[in-house]
Ligand SMILES: Nc1ncnc2c1ncn2[C@@H]1O[C@H](COP(=O)(O)OP(=O)(O)OP(=O)(O)O)[C@@H](O)[C@H]1O
């Protein structure tokens with residue numbers, strides 16, 4: 383069975399762009415995960431714990447044969463492989479991967495809550511998610527998510543960093559070499 387999930391990515395430790403690229407590249411290597419769409423990259427003001435560097439955030443859409451718990455394990459493994467260290471809750475991280483939505487299921491286990499419990503109050507999640515899927519709703523909800531975004535007072539804290547080029551590839555530029563790295567081909 384093929385499942386559709388939306389994953390939120392964030393990084394606020396250098397090199398932020400490369401961290402996002404490497405996480406996406408690691409996920410794309412899995413035979414069980416196909417990346418089918420992705421947002422632009424946004425630079426965002428930290429929320430929750432504000433005394434830290436600005437983040438780069440984006441959202442990707444995946445098609446996967448993994449269950450939600452297997453997908454979480456895969457995300458945690460990528461975070462581990464990229465050397466993520468948890469010091470302060472909501473503090474600086476080189477990479478953070480969150481399952482935002484998994485099919486249109488409500489999931490609650492000891493280790494996994496989907497939809498992500500804070501996504502509806504985070505412009506840094508909703509703006510890239512709605513870029514991919516403008517009419518998306520939370521499971522069992524009539525209200526489209528864009529209406530929840532309109533209710534979030536401060537959206538200034540989310541600014542385009544690298545617009546998805548709309549072509550058939552999403553090109554990330556390494557800050558040093560400035561050579562595009564083809565990360566994904568849109569299916
Ligand atoms: N939807 C989800 N996506 C990812 N992790 C989740 C989710 N729901 C629960 N978790 C659990 O949260 C744990 C801690 O996640 P993490 O330290 O990355 O939180 P955070 O990203 O800093 O904060 P937030 O959850 O507010 O984004 C993970 O080990 C995982 O077991």
Ligand SMILES: Nc1nc2c(c(=O)[nH]1)N=C(CO)CN2
Pocket residue numbers: 391392393426427428429430431437439472473478506
């Ligand atoms: N702008 C921004 N702020 C955050 C972020 C994030 O990804 N972007 N992640 C957090 C914990 O998951 C807490 N605060």
